[in-house]
Amino acid sequence: MSGANRIAGQGRLTPARTARFTFDGKSYEALEGDTVASALLANGVHLVGRSFKYHRPRGIVSAGPEEPNALIDVARDAARRQPNVRATVQEVFDGMKVTSQNRWPSLTFDVGGLNNLMSPFFAAGFYYKTFMWPKAAWEKVYEPVIRRAAGLGTAPTEEDPDHYANRYATCDVLVVGAGVAGLSAALAAAATGARVILCDEQPEVGGALHYDRSVTVDGKEGFVWAQEAAAKLAAMENVTVLSRTTAFGYYNHNFVGLVERVTDHVARPDRKAPRERLWQVRAKRVILATGAIERHMVFGNNDRPGIMLASAARTYLNHFGVAVGKKVAIYTANDSAYEAAFDLKRAGVQIAAIIDSRSKPGDAVLNEARSHGIEVLPGHSVVDTKGHRRVSSITVVRNGGGGKRSIAVDALLTSAGWTPSVHLFSQSRGKVAYNAETGQFLPGTYAQDCLSVGACNGTNGLQATIEEALAAGELMARATGNDGGEKVELRGENAFEWTGGMAGAAEGAGADTNVKAFIDFQNDVCAKDIRLAVREGMHSIEHIKRFTTNGMATDQGKLSNLHGLAIAAETLGREIPKVGLTTFRAPYTPVTFGTIINHSRGDLFDPARKTPMHAWEEAHGALFEDVGNWKRAWYYPRAGETMQEAVDRECRTVRAVAGVFDASTLGKIEVVGPDAAEFLNLMYTNAWDTLKPGRCRYGIMLREDGFVYDDGVVGRIAEDRFHVTTTTGGAPRVMNHMEDYLQTEFPHLKVWLTSTTEQWAVIAVQGPKAREIIAPLVEGIDISNEAFPHMSVREGKICGVPTRLFRMSFTGEAGYEVNVPADYGQAVWEAIWARAETLGACAYGTETMHVLRAEKGYIIVGQDTDGTVTPFDAGLAWAVSKKKTDFVGIRGLKRPDLVKEGRKQLVGLRTKDPKLVLEEGAQIVADPNQPMPMKMLGHVTSAYWSENCGHSIAFALVEGGHSRTGQTLYVPMPDRTVAVEVTDMVFIDKEGARLNG
Amino acid sequence: MAEQALRKAPLGGFHGGSAAAHVTAAGPASRLSLRAGTDAVTALSKALGLDLPTKPKTSASSDARHALWLGPDEWLLIDENGADLAALAAKADVLHSAVDVSHRNTAVLVAGTKAAAAIASASPHDLSPSVFPVGACARTVLGKIEVVIFRTGEQDYRVECWRSFAPYAFGLLAEGAEDAGL
Amino acid sequence: MLLIYCPYCEEERSELEFRHGGDAHIARPTNIADITDEEFAEFFFLRDNPKGLIFERWRHIHGCGRFFNAARDTVSDKFYASYKAGEPKPDLSAVHPATEKTVETYEATEGTAK
Numbered sequence A: 001m002s003g004a005n006r007i008a009g010q011g012r013l014t015p016a017r018t019a020r021f022t023f024d025g026k027s028y029e030a031l032e033g034d035t036v037a038s039a040l041l042a043n044g045v046h047l048v049g050r051s052f053k054y055h056r057p058r059g060i061v062s063a064g065p066e067e068p069n070a071l072i073d074v075a076r077d078a079a080r081r082q083p084n085v086r087a088t089v090q091e092v093f094d095g096m097k098v099t100s101q102n103r104w105p106s107l108t109f110d111v112g113g114l115n116n117l118m119s120p121f122f123a124a125g126f127y128y129k130t131f132m133w134p135k136a137a138w139e140k141v142y143e144p145v146i147r148r149a150a151g152l153g154t155a156p157t158e159e160d161p162d163h164y165a166n167r168y169a170t171c172d173v174l175v176v177g178a179g180v181a182g183l184s185a186a187l188a189a190a191a192t193g194a195r196v197i198l199c200d201e202q203p204e205v206g207g208a209l210h211y212d213r214s215v216t217v218d219g220k221e222g223f224v225w226a227q228e229a230a231a232k233l234a235a236m237e238n239v240t241v242l243s244r245t246t247a248f249g250y251y252n253h254n255f256v257g258l259v260e261r262v263t264d265h266v267a268r269p270d271r272k273a274p275r276e277r278l279w280q281v282r283a284k285r286v287i288l289a290t291g292a293i294e295r296h297m298v299f300g301n302n303d304r305p306g307i308m309l310a311s312a313a314r315t316y317l318n319h320f321g322v323a324v325g326k327k328v329a330i331y332t333a334n335d336s337a338y339e340a341a342f343d344l345k346r347a348g349v350q351i352a353a354i355i356d357s358r359s360k361p362g363d364a365v366l367n368e369a370r371s372h373g374i375e376v377l378p379g380h381s382v383v384d385t386k387g388h389r390r391v392s393s394i395t396v397v398r399n400g401g402g403g404k405r406s407i408a409v410d411a412l413l414t415s416a417g418w419t420p421s422v423h424l425f426s427q428s429r430g431k432v433a434y435n436a437e438t439g440q441f442l443p444g445t446y447a448q449d450c451l452s453v454g455a456c457n458g459t460n461g462l463q464a465t466i467e468e469a470l471a472a473g474e475l476m477a478r479a480t481g482n483d484g485g486e487k488v489e490l491r492g493e494n495a496f497e498w499t500g501g502m503a504g505a506a507e508g509a510g511a512d513t514n515v516k517a518f519i520d521f522q523n524d525v526c527a528k529d530i531r532l533a534v535r536e537g538m539h540s541i542e543h544i545k546r547f548t549t550n551g552m553a554t555d556q557g558k559l560s561n562l563h564g565l566a567i568a569a570e571t572l573g574r575e576i577p578k579v580g581l582t583t584f585r586a587p588y589t590p591v592t593f594g595t596i597i598n599h600s601r602g603d604l605f606d607p608a609r610k611t612p613m614h615a616w617e618e619a620h621g622a623l624f625e626d627v628g629n630w631k632r633a634w635y636y637p638r639a640g641e642t643m644q645e646a647v648d649r650e651c652r653t654v655r656a657v658a659g660v661f662d663a664s665t666l667g668k669i670e671v672v673g674p675d676a677a678e679f680l681n682l683m684y685t686n687a688w689d690t691l692k693p694g695r696c697r698y699g700i701m702l703r704e705d706g707f708v709y710d711d712g713v714v715g716r717i718a719e720d721r722f723h724v725t726t727t728t729g730g731a732p733r734v735m736n737h738m739e740d741y742l743q744t745e746f747p748h749l750k751v752w753l754t755s756t757t758e759q760w761a762v763i764a765v766q767g768p769k770a771r772e773i774i775a776p777l778v779e780g781i782d783i784s785n786e787a788f789p790h791m792s793v794r795e796g797k798i799c800g801v802p803t804r805l806f807r808m809s810f811t812g813e814a815g816y817e818v819n820v821p822a823d824y825g826q827a828v829w830e831a832i833w834a835r836a837e838t839l840g841a842c843a844y845g846t847e848t849m850h851v852l853r854a855e856k857g858y859i860i861v862g863q864d865t866d867g868t869v870t871p872f873d874a875g876l877a878w879a880v881s882k883k884k885t886d887f888v889g890i891r892g893l894k895r896p897d898l899v900k901e902g903r904k905q906l907v908g909l910r911t912k913d914p915k916l917v918l919e920e921g922a923q924i925v926a927d928p929n930q931p932m933p934m935k936m937l938g939h940v941t942s943a944y945w946s947e948n949c950g951h952s953i954a955f956a957l958v959e960g961g962h963s964r965t966g967q968t969l970y971v972p973m974p975d976r977t978v979a980v981e982v983t984d985m986v987f988i989d990k991e992g993a994r995l996n997g
Numbered sequence B: 001m002a003e004q005a006l007r008k009a010p011l012g013g014f015h016g017g018s019a020a021a022h023v024t025a026a027g028p029a030s031r032l033s034l035r036a037g038t039d040a041v042t043a044l045s046k047a048l049g050l051d052l053p054t055k056p057k058t059s060a061s062s063d064a065r066h067a068l069w070l071g072p073d074e075w076l077l078i079d080e081n082g083a084d085l086a087a088l089a090a091k092a093d094v095l096h097s098a099v100d101v102s103h104r105n106t107a108v109l110v111a112g113t114k115a116a117a118a119i120a121s122a123s124p125h126d127l128s129p130s131v132f133p134v135g136a137c138a139r140t141v142l143g144k145i146e147v148v149i150f151r152t153g154e155q156d157y158r159v160e161c162w163r164s165f166a167p168y169a170f171g172l173l174a175e176g177a178e179d180a181g182l
Numbered sequence C: 001m002l003l004i005y006c007p008y009c010e011e012e013r014s015e016l017e018f019r020h021g022g023d024a025h026i027a028r029p030t031n032i033a034d035i036t037d038e039e040f041a042e043f044f045f046l047r048d049n050p051k052g053l054i055f056e057r058w059r060h061i062h063g064c065g066r067f068f069n070a071a072r073d074t075v076s077d078k079f080y081a082s083y084k085a086g087e088p089k090p091d092l093s094a095v096h097p098a099t100e101k102t103v104e105t106y107e108a109t110e111g112t113a114k
């Protein structure tokens, strides 16, 4: 038993293949291939949710992605739970748990339903008006209450255990939608040899052929032909057919986002398989065959469970074998709904009546209805319905008054006509055009290389659709240079041509009425809300949309937009195209965050860059800090040490003995060519032609506006070869900056740049015993003080491998930076460490490096500077050449604001209480007792406890700082005000003697 | 005299992926970033023993040595036998820049019927045979990093990246290979 | 995501391989140290931000590495030309008609259905 409403012999599912699921705790049987909606209907369940604002009982309206009402929570297990799933799309799998949403305590008795009684207070714009005053109540009362009441489902709290995949794809022709039109287009395109991707959101291709059983193609039942056509396409090497795949976004230059649902329909999924797969498709041409969506009729109480779209009822019957009622009426303004009556009648369902708001229905359907013995009421309308959890009767009147009667029904099918799905076309920035004859917005001006075919293009009739699609498929494929293959021909036949359609409120829900005639079911927007919005002064459809929230729910108004527009136009007394259609935006249907981020989670969220010595550092207890994507050894605590104790020890040891530090992350650029020195002259403030091979110099790089951009030591390896270093974080942008000038401003210079950041592992050995540590390991370089003074570079060998050995220091101690090819980094480090450990040296991390450099007054670009600091502000005037006539920033430095008095300048600070360490970022004032807001003079950029000095040290950017030496300033903190003295920036070894030791 | 330091590759022994797309770490190789103008191509080609390609996306190979066009004045040279490429280039008495990047780069090899799909899990580069035949090469992106993709066979690709990005590249390709193999 | 033709690689590539580089055809004055404040402001700070045709720099940073120039419509994002750095501005009067009448707001542009 897979439901009492399943009719034997109807539908395409296999009766023997069942699956069990629960809905609100009650177990039901379904058939494989059922959606949750079809399975619930098979079991006679129509009430599936409560509406958002009024908490009215709601049922299943559609059989597809346009569903506004039947949003459910689907769970596989505790962690795999997804709210707001459309029951009309979600396939049933064995063991799934489905829960209704937006109700408390239960679906059949819902306290929020009181909102329905209170609805006079919840008119359009209610939120904007009611919660304006008093201001304080917003935070304390209104917002918390609204937050609790608002929203549809509840978000899962557990981490998502599933994974998601991504695939970039390119093709000649992407066909979106695999109904008659899409399949025809794909067949024609594929026949030329073009690379074709065909995608469709449903599990099986066919589109409207799911319900339209009166169609034949090439003599076969439409749905059967569709499956065969898809199989034929899938077997072709140049074609990819993607089912359960929604094209959700159409972006620039034919870039289309697809989401493929891989395992959500499977009871026991392969855990290697992703839950969903994102396809990022770049197509040379796109064919949109997205069909049309049926609109509901807008009349009083048109939202009761059991009232649904006519085409949906046909889908449930013809595809799923489910009758949506036992006594069904049809309310329509167009011919297509008649076919629902015919199908149901043939299946043995009683048709109470066809109520047609038109006085003259199409002759063909009218005659057919009469031959079936179905009562047709032309020129009549349904004006009200009754029934609590399901519609029980409808009230019918003759248009213009009179003839009122009540008809008992258990389902009502409605159709106001068909809205072409121009969503993707509109997203592609194409302009839609209004066709007054059919009342449809259709593709007008194309913005990209795409074509719309079939119902989404307003094309009526099966053969016309097929021919249009075949021609488009071939045309688009040939436009991409594919000229093989034979012409594809197809012959389609269908029973009836459909005419008719309306938009806006039907009889009994017009301007003078106050009935709840819903246009947007999900956001509970009625026809009268649109009119109220217009009366309140909203004249643009964009304003009306936001005021009423029409079309702003998760279904984005797939059913409601045209109704809302028509009512607005009528109320404004303007024509529909004058009021305008709101813009369709991606995504077409909701996309999970998992799909959007796909592989970018866990270890693959971001690259974690590790140096060649990382494993050693980890093994020796280093803690790491993130610097950009790099993991840098921060400090090496010994057992029982706090961070401060470890850093104090490392700081003492480096100055007393020596320390070994991993400097591999520093950016490195090899500058090679006869004009290398001239190029560096232009890129740095310093002069480089005077630097001799074998020597190094500290350089400052500016932007053209005169502000410090980066700094680093540059070594001249040979006349035509420099080894440039940059800050760790600055490496890529410095490279880009240099390439920019080289390629576009100074292309005459014969010089090339190569990033060598990762070619070299860099081991800094710093401290009085640095030379003693490395001496036995170095070959071919005289490292005596005389032969290899401070700021020198030599090439030779260390531990038997090539090295570029720098004599340089970022600590103020005598020191070396050993560059070796990166794969040798760990071995050389270990050899150096073996020596260092014997001599009593330590390994130190970035925290100690920061303290030691600050003790010596060395700045860190990006910490002590912030993009508004000149070399003069930073006390680096000595590094700016006065002889050069050009370098990047030379003119910027002379700008009036950069030379005026009172600029913020870098100074040292000492706290009056030597033990107290300032907070980086703290503000500085001259008078702590001035009234607020106080005048801020600047802020602290670096602050540390200096174990070597025995007091705290700090740098700060302070207004006119260089002339304030000796002044007392104040740093107001929440708990106290700290007095500081302005000093110079060198706290240790002011004469620099240790560097040359 | 210190002990000779041993070389330690960033991706030693990594392997993964699926039957349809194997992902393995390439062995060590010497590499050179070569920059030169068009007038130097002939002399450098002679010195290096292969014709430096001058068409976009093309490469030239001779034995285990490959020259990959990366830009109009830029080639990546790879020698799987570890030849001293800079020394070879230095024999050409023409203006050029040769920078050893043997240790800067490492490579991941992706091989199998679904190798291209595995790479396409993270790279937007079109690997269709019509535009990316055997021998084609290009610098592009893989997820959040830059790579050079070199098609070495019908179902074989070499993905070069900087060493610290290698675990990330490997992880992405292995995950992509698993998905491609489903 | 844009598809951009690189004149050096001679094919279209994904925007992911490129970096935008601001307005094109703004030459750094050769006598930059001597120009006035106004001239410096004009050179460095002031840009037109046109609605419609713009000539701009791109770098194929994750491709061939070259800077080049492109002509793009800032409304439609359509590229009219890509050309190598140093080459003159192409004449686009034939392919790029003068921009239509000014529409005041974003929503007006996006929401107006003709």
Ligand SMILES: [Zn+2]
Pocket: C006, C007, C008, C009, C010, C060, C063, C064, C065, C066
């Ligand atoms: Zn390029």
